[in-house]
Amino acid sequence: MHSTTxxxxxxxxxxxxMMAALSACGDNTPxxxxxxxxxxxxxxxxxxxxxxxxxxxxxxxxxxATYQSKNRNAKIAYNPSGSGAGVSTFLTGATAWAGTDAPxxxxxxxxxxxxxxxxxxxxxxxxxxxxxxMFNLKGVSGQxxxxxxxxxxxxxxxxxxxTEWNDEAIKSENPKVNLPATxxxxxHRSDKSGTTNNFTSYLKAAAPNDWSxxxxxxxxxxxxxxxxxxxxVVSSIGQADGTIGYADLAKAGNFGTASVKVGADYVAxxxxxxxxxVNASPLRPMPKGSKRVVVNVDYATSVAGDYPIVSSSYAxxxxxxxxxxxxxxxxxxxxxxxxxxxxxxxxxNTGSAALGGALTQKALKSVNTIxxx
Amino acid sequence: xxxxxxxxxxxxxxxxxxxxxxxxxxxxxxxxxxxxxNDLGFSGxxxxxxxxxxxxxAAAVGCGALILVALGAVVLFLLLRAWPIxxxxxxxxxxxxxxxxxxxxxxxxxxxGPLVFGTVVIAALALAIAFFVAVGVALFIxxxxxxxxxxxxxxxxxxxxxxxxVIYGLWGALVLVPAMYPFWNWVSVHLGWIPLFAGPxxxxxxxxxxxxxxxAIMIMPIITSMTRDIFAATPQLNQEAxxxxxxxxxxxxxxxxxxxxxxGMVSASMLALGRALGETMAVMMVLSxxxxxxxxxxxxSKSQTIAANIAAQYPEADSLGVSALIATGLVLFVITxxxxxLARRITRKxxxx
Numbered sequence: 001m002h003s004t005t006x007x008x009x010x011x012x013x014x015x016x017x018m019m020a021a022l023s024a025c026g027d028n029t030p031x032x033x034x035x036x037x038x039x040x041x042x043x044x045x046x047x048x049x050x051x052x053x054x055x056x057x058x059x060x061x062x063x064x065a066t067y068q069s070k071n072r073n074a075k076i077a078y079n080p081s082g083s084g085a086g087v088s089t090f091l092t093g094a095t096a097w098a099g100t101d102a103p104x105x106x107x108x109x110x111x112x113x114x115x116x117x118x119x120x121x122x123x124x125x126x127x128x129x130x131x132x133x134m135f136n137l138k139g140v141s142g143q144x145x146x147x148x149x150x151x152x153x154x155x156x157x158x159x160x161x162x163t164e165w166n167d168e169a170i171k172s173e174n175p176k177v178n179l180p181a182t183x184x185x186x187x188h189r190s191d192k193s194g195t196t197n198n199f200t201s202y203l204k205a206a207a208p209n210d211w212s213x214x215x216x217x218x219x220x221x222x223x224x225x226x227x228x229x230x231x232x233v234v235s236s237i238g239q240a241d242g243t244i245g246y247a248d249l250a251k252a253g254n255f256g257t258a259s260v261k262v263g264a265d266y267v268a269x270x271x272x273x274x275x276x277x278v279n280a281s282p283l284r285p286m287p288k289g290s291k292r293v294v295v296n297v298d299y300a301t302s303v304a305g306d307y308p309i310v311s312s313s314y315a316x317x318x319x320x321x322x323x324x325x326x327x328x329x330x331x332x333x334x335x336x337x338x339x340x341x342x343x344x345x346x347x348x349n350t351g352s353a354a355l356g357g358a359l360t361q362k363a364l365k366s367v368n369t370i371x372x373x
Numbered sequence: 374x375x376x377x378x379x380x381x382x383x384x385x386x387x388x389x390x391x392x393x394x395x396x397x398x399x400x401x402x403x404x405x406x407x408x409x410x411n412d413l414g415f416s417g418x419x420x421x422x423x424x425x426x427x428x429x430x431a432a433a434v435g436c437g438a439l440i441l442v443a444l445g446a447v448v449l450f451l452l453l454r455a456w457p458i459x460x461x462x463x464x465x466x467x468x469x470x471x472x473x474x475x476x477x478x479x480x481x482x483x484x485x486g487p488l489v490f491g492t493v494v495i496a497a498l499a500l501a502i503a504f505f506v507a508v509g510v511a512l513f514i515x516x517x518x519x520x521x522x523x524x525x526x527x528x529x530x531x532x533x534x535x536x537x538x539v540i541y542g543l544w545g546a547l548v549l550v551p552a553m554y555p556f557w558n559w560v561s562v563h564l565g566w567i568p569l570f571a572g573p574x575x576x577x578x579x580x581x582x583x584x585x586x587x588x589a590i591m592i593m594p595i596i597t598s599m600t601r602d603i604f605a606a607t608p609q610l611n612q613e614a615x616x617x618x619x620x621x622x623x624x625x626x627x628x629x630x631x632x633x634x635x636x637g638m639v640s641a642s643m644l645a646l647g648r649a650l651g652e653t654m655a656v657m658m659v660l661s662x663x664x665x666x667x668x669x670x671x672x673x674s675k676s677q678t679i680a681a682n683i684a685a686q687y688p689e690a691d692s693l694g695v696s697a698l699i700a701t702g703l704v705l706f707v708i709t710x711x712x713x714x715l716a717r718r719i720t721r722k723x724x725x726x
Contacts (some may be wrong), residue, residue, distance in 0.1 A: 082689050185576055190662050192472075192689050218475030225579055225661040225673040228685055236661075239551040239577035 045073030048329050052078075052086020052099030055194060055248070056127045056313050059346035060099065063337055066345050074329065083194060090316055091115060096326050097334070098316040099126075101194025109289040116318035117327075117371070122291040123314040124363035126337050129352040130274035131199055131309045133258035134251075135244040136237050137165055140177060141256030146268050148173040150261035151206035157244060158186055158203065159211065160223035165242060173261075186224025187236045187245035192217040195230065198297075198311040199246045205299035206308060248311070250351035260309065263302040273307035275353035280306065283362070291319060291366040295359065310353070320371040328372035338364050448706070455700035457693060469693045473686055477664050485701050487664045491676030492705065495581055495656070496649035498670070499588035504642055506589075507596035514597075515604040516626060530601070534594035542655035545587035546579075550659055553586070554578050561671050568668060575673035579661040582670040587655050592645035599641035603634040636720045643716030647709055650680075657681040679705040 050060070057080040064076045081089070083100040087108060090098035093115040103123050104112075112121035133154055135141055149157075153169050156162045162169055166179040189196050194217065201215035213220035227236040230247045237243045237255060249257070249269045259266035267273055277298065284296040299308050315334055321327035336342045343354040355363075458466055458481065467479040478484035514526050554576050561572030574580075611629040620628060656678050662685070663674035683698045690698055 084689065084691065088691070183573065183576070191685060216475075218472075220475070222663070222674060225575060225577075226663070227579075227661060228657065235546070236577060236579065240554065242576065 044071045044329050044332050046325055046329065047075045047077075048096045048326065048333070049094070050076070050078045050086075050097045050099065051081050051089045051095050052316075053083045053101045053194065053313050054080035055101055055129070055311060056080070056099040058250075058350040059127050059352055062345050062349035063342055066342075067333065067336055071332075076333070087316060090121070093322075096317075096321075096330050099313060100316060101197070101311065101313050103284070103286075103292070103294045103314060104289070104316060106288045112318065115322075117320040117322045119291075119319040120289045121316055121318050122289055122293075122366055123316045124293045124334065124338070124366055125278070125295055125312050125355065125359065126315045126334070126363075127313040127346060127352055128274060128278045128355055129311055129350065130249040130269045130271060130307055131195060131202075131246055131311055132249040132252050132269040133244065133246050133260070133309070134234075134237060134255040135258070136241065136255050137180070137182060138241045139180060140165075141254075143252075143254050145256040146259040146266075147177065147256060148261065148266040149258045151203065152210045154258065154260070155203045155207040155210035157184060158188070158223065159221060160186070161210070182242035185240060185243045187227055187233050187243050188219040188224060189230075189233060190219070190226035190228050194313070195247065195311055199309060201297070202299040202309045246309075248351075260307065262306050262308055263304050265304055267305060267307045269307055269309070271347060271351055271353040273305060274310040275355060276303075277301055277306040277308055277310055278312055278353065278355065279357045279359050283359075291369060293359070293363045293366055317367070317370060319369060324371070324373055327370055331367060331370040331372050334367040334370075335364065338367065451699060451703040451706060455696055455703050458696040458700050461693060465693065466697070469691075469697050473690070473694055473697060474664055481697070481700060484664075484697070485679075485704050487666055488677055488679045488682055488701055489704060489708065490666050491581070492650060492678040492680070492708065494668075494676060495585050495588065495660075495678055496646055496652075498581070498585035499592060499649045500642055500646050502585060502589035503593040503596060503645065507593045507645075508600055508638065510593070510597045511601040511604055512626060512630070514601050515607075516622065516630070527601070530594045530597050534598055538591060538652055539654045541587060541591050542658040545583070545590075545655055546658040549587060550579055550583050551577050553583055557582060557671050569670055571669050572671060574671040575661070578671070578673075579659060580671055580673050581660070581676050584656050584660045585670075587659055588649045588652055591652065591655060592649050595645045595648065596638075596641045599644070600634060600638050603637035603641075604630050607633045640716055640720045643712060643719075646712055650678075650709055650712065651705065652678075653680040653684045657684050 057078070060078045060080075064078065068074060068076060078099070079086070079089075083102055086095075086098040087100050087104065089095050091108060091111045091114075100123070104121060109120045115121075133149070135147070140147065147170070149170070150173065153162065153173065156169065163184055164181055165184060166181045171179055196219055197215055197217045200211075200213060200220065203211040204213070204215050219226065225236060227233045227245075230251055233245045233247050234251045234253070237245045238253075249271070252269075257269050259268045261267075278295055280301070280303065281295050281298040284294040286292045286294055294314070295312055297308075297310060297312060298306075301308050315337065317330050317334060318327075321330065338355070338360050340354070340356060343356065343360075346352045347354040458469065466481070470478045470480060470484045474484055510526070510530070514523050514530075518526060554574065557574040557578045557580070558572075558576070560570050561574040564570040565572045607630045611633070612625055615625040615628045660677065660681065661673040662677035662682065664677065665675050667675040669675055679701050683702055686698055687695065
């Protein structure tokens with residue numbers, strides 16, 4: 001009898017605590033600063049939706065937070081439903097813009113005629129981040145520690161040709177490191193992934209003799225273990241000695257990362273080194289559609305200081321919207337995203353590479369042609 | 374009171390309804406009991422009672438019908454949503470399966486085959502591990518444990534049965550899997566000559582063997598709590614008779630409790646097998662998936678289950694991809710159905726023996 005009274009008391013107290021916590025959640029509108037920002041308010045108002053690549057999620061959330069603090073009347077939401085789903089939703093006209101890891105294909109360009117007021121949809125790069133080859137090896141790995149590897153060694157490890165950490169090929173590149181005879185366990189993505197696509201693109205471009213598979217979103221071979229999502233890969237790497245995998249640099253945590261051989265030097269993964277690669281890469285000639293800015297990432301770069309394993313992610317928009325208000329918003333929003341300030345916000349929050357220079361100028365030129373009236 | 378009814382059922386397998394003490398004397402088959410039941414609760418009938426009876430009757434029939442409607446709706450949903458993948462043009466559907474499997478399958482059976490294999494192997498392995506431990510625990514609780522220990526164990530078993538599977542999955546993926554590597558490694562080194570345990574053991578061991586262990590831990594409490602109740606209902610007179618004939622405690626259990634509980638143990642296992650077949654989260658979090666017909670339980674990326682595959686692929690699937698996944702769900706439905714049917718067959722045979 002006594003214990004039930006006790007339980008009831010606990011239940012009542014905890015439900016009050018939960019109610020208090022929930023009401024606190026609903027009350028997070030920032031302090032009112034209208035007086036200070038009225039001059040800067042660009043007149044963008046309304047609710048706007050975007051959807052697409054989950055890789056951009058962190059950056060887009062940071063952009064939304066800062067953008068909304070300047071444009072009090074704009075309410076923006078981004079659904080990280082995946083690149084394919086995001087573009088499909090955009091092509092139904094339900095969202096203002098889409099985020100995608102893969103540039104639009106010809107069929108999608110054709111379909112966009114139906115939802116754009118005039119012309120066809122275009123894509124511009126908004127988010128670039130380095131992909132790190134990360135490993136967990138007792139006595140060798142640790143935060144900020146690196147092993148030197150060239151593309152051929154990475155390709156042979158991920159193709160199951162090199163199976164032990166003290167293989168001659170790894171040793172010869174790291175003469176000062178005492179490598180143990182631990183077996184290598186490769187961890188890759190089990191789901192379709194833009195990261196896998198970028199990583200296999202790099203292997204194909206930089207080590208064509210040791211990597212026979214085409215770049216693709218599904219992991220191509222049967223080597224090692226598969227895990228779902230970036231977090232699955234990272235947690236699997238953390239669970240055993242001798243594992244190696246690939247994921248966004250921001251998730252490297254306490255693992256060691258591979259310094260990749262570019263030209264004559266080894267380059268550690270870093271945001272600015274990744275930005276350097278992308279900014280120097282040529283644009284891909286796009287036969288269909290206009291105003292498109294699609295980077296042909298030079299994975300096989302040999303320029304000193306470039307980090308070649310990068311993922312680039314795009315925003316998709318129309319040159320003219322049926323609803324002029326949406327057009328005005330998208331122009332202003334993507335203009336902000338591509339600005340130095342916007343790129344810095346993303347870089348500070350997610351460790352992504354801040355874009356700039358000629359590439360961003362081209363992207364901004366396309367964005368600025370969006371009709372706002 | 375309970376003692377009389379139990380002892381009266383000594384000649385029969387199942388304990389019969391209370392209140393037929395006299396009937397069992399003359400009818401060893403228990404056939405005389407049927408006519409007596411109707412007048413048990415209705416002796417002092419008032420006029421109002423009849424309408425209550427009608428309402429209750431209607432409510433009970435409604436509940437029964439609702440089950441059938443729900444089942445029918447599920448089957449209809451599965452068939453309708455899976456239909457496009459069977460009716461669609463060959464080129465398109467084969468592209469869907471290629472994209473779902475990473476180019477390893479091009480037709481429905483090619484795609485669902487390894488999944489069925491993985492589902493059945495993992496669930497059966499889990500049942501094989503769980504069954505003997507669970508029955509052991511149940512025998513200990515019923516026949517060996519002191520009363521204080523018994524109370525605590527009963528409580529713990531019921532608690533284990535109530536833990537949500539995602540908790541087991543998290544614990545399995547984060548704690549149990551890395552901790553099991555030394556054991557699996559030992560197995561692969563010493564028993565590697567058996568193809569099932571062929572090494573090298575994967576590290577981290579996100580394998581069929583680990584997934585089966587986690588599932589076994591999940592389904593063990595179900596089997597334990599059901600078989601425990603059945604063992605507890607073993608006729609006292611049979612036990613005493615066995616002991617009086619000079620049987621040891623183990624022989625008494627072997628001669629009385631186990632035969633008595635046989636069909637109950639089978640149906641408990643089948644219920645548990647049903648849960649293991651459909652388990653999603655725990656498998657998804659623990660297993661490194663693959664699409665093969667491999668029997669190498671200690672190697673990673675060999676198998677995947679239907680339920681975990683649906684959960685893993687659904688977010689990225691387009692409309693035709695979704696209907697392909699639902700079609701695999703239909704196959705899982707059929708497997709579960711067959712398992713239940715078999716269980717029913719076996720239980721009935723055991724009951725009329």
